[in-house]
Amino acid sequence: MQRILSRGEIESLDHTAIPRFGLPVRATVFADRAARLRHLAQDNPASAYLLLMAKLVDAQQRVLSGFSAPEAPAERLSLAQAHGMPPMQAIGWQRDPAWRGMLVAMLDHVAGAGVPEPAAKVCAQLKRLAHEDSAALETMADAVLAERDGEVDSAMAPFVMAALQVYWTDLAGRFDERQLPVVSPFGVCPVCASLPVASVVRIGGQRDGCRYLCCSLCSTQWHLVRVTCSHCEQTEGIAYHSIEGGPEGIKAESCDHCHTYRKIFYHDKDQYFEAVADDLATLPLDVLMGEEGYLRASANPLLWQHP
Template sequence: MTISQARPLLSPEEIAVRAGQQVPHLHMPERFDVFSARENRLRQHAASHAMQDFLVFAAEVAHAQHQALQAYPAVVLPDAEALDAARNTAQAPLPAALWPRDPLWRVALCDMLDKLLPRLANNPAQAVVQELQQMSDQEMELQADRLLNNIMFGLKLSTAPLIAAGLQAYWTHMLLATVAARGDDKLAPFGRIGDSTRCPCCGSLPTASISRVDGEGNYRYLHCSLCSLQWHMVRIKCSHCESTKGIHYHSLQAAGDTTSSNTVSKEAVEVETCDECNHYLKIVRMERDIAVEPVADDLSSVILDLLISEAGYQRHGVNLLLLFGDPETAETGNDGGGG
């Protein structure tokens, strides 16, 4: 395997002008397919992948998330006053670390686990599901707090992806329910916040960015790791420090094999690195593969993380379904792990 650097795209100035005139700031997830599209993409990758068992497990988790989202219980949402206050102060209205979670998120998660368990026959992940089912409400909330605050100390890495899956379904539902409650003024609850590298809805880090071509031009959006909202960020601009200098793109290629179907898929995923701050974030490109899905393609391209990390870059962003961490490390901060 070799890392190759892609040729540069438009200049930052050219893209900034075009984006400022044309591109919508937000791209909303759809209740009917946000998790089902992820499941389908994970199964597609799993068919011939070295991490097949894990990707199939992740696909089953996405299946459970999809089912949960279709009939999610009514939970407490921010009222009009809270939404206005967040907008006026350029803050996220559903902040991951501060939002008082409705206990019904645990009820929805437990239902997800009940439906997930029989689908994992003869899979070692069954034991992890059962471990979480036996966890007390207090411990589950404590684990959720650690996860949402990027605290690795005391976080159970075995059950963290399942708790994260429950939180993702919960936050995605809150995002969609808040939008639905606003009627025709559906994007009003979510505006630009003070930190453009974080989600305008919940303030979370992105998992990856996506180059969209579905009727909105070829523009880059960052994809939230928690609520799946996508927000626009100009291409050739660091998603960590926002510099437009020293930006490079790298892709993974099978050495000596330019005809493999796997090569086509891998080239749809690139790494954007910044020499100014030594951070990176992946970008998935719909113009190269219309079926790309940020979370699924990020999980299936862990080898890129390993190679780029060896080159001295740190990841900006997180994939909550695949966390890495040292149990002795008290906090991961903005560079919290993720595969």
């Protein structure tokens, strides 16, 4: 006789049979995102912005190839394991000043020929800030990481966030996942404690049919049981919304308990879905969810709204 497993038993199996994490692939993480942004820009109302972000993501891949952030001290890793906490928590992390030089290099790449004048002006302002007032830039970076929108210049934020993404993606890509705690706080990245931008349902191998949340900062993916609110962990009142006539495999997963949503992408419908890029390119779905009374559980790292 076949025994039906309870929910608790299924979750306990997830930690052993299903890969818990997917760390970023250094050689392709941003190159894949840039290619996806360019593909999505075709016939998209936000085409100009998607192409600008594709150029920024190109710069991320370029600087990542030559960057190496200082590794986390062994004592910090041990402490994180002992207390079940993400070992590289972005908020409060003592960043190496090299990230500011990385930002300047990225701005130089983006501000080349063909960039819209408003974007070129933002790049110039940020470069001046990096050279003349590093303390103000560090304060802005802290606000970006904490998503304190009221303290962030929404035009500068995507560029600052892009440099911080490179910093933490470098850390995550060199990390040994055996150093991660067995259990981490719900709803945040187990590596850097940032919020997910969206989730993907994978295909192939042990991950087939499994849902992974995608970190907005370090590009780590981590498993979460499906039909579970990624914000409050409720399993009741979950619903799925899509744009009529829109692409298959793109939905917004809403929760009637906390009234938030995040998008979810199904790789069996399109294996090239990329969480940050596809989330950015599907703003009409955000409009729909707002009209239905739901709030985004977290922002897209490449798009910041005016407070």
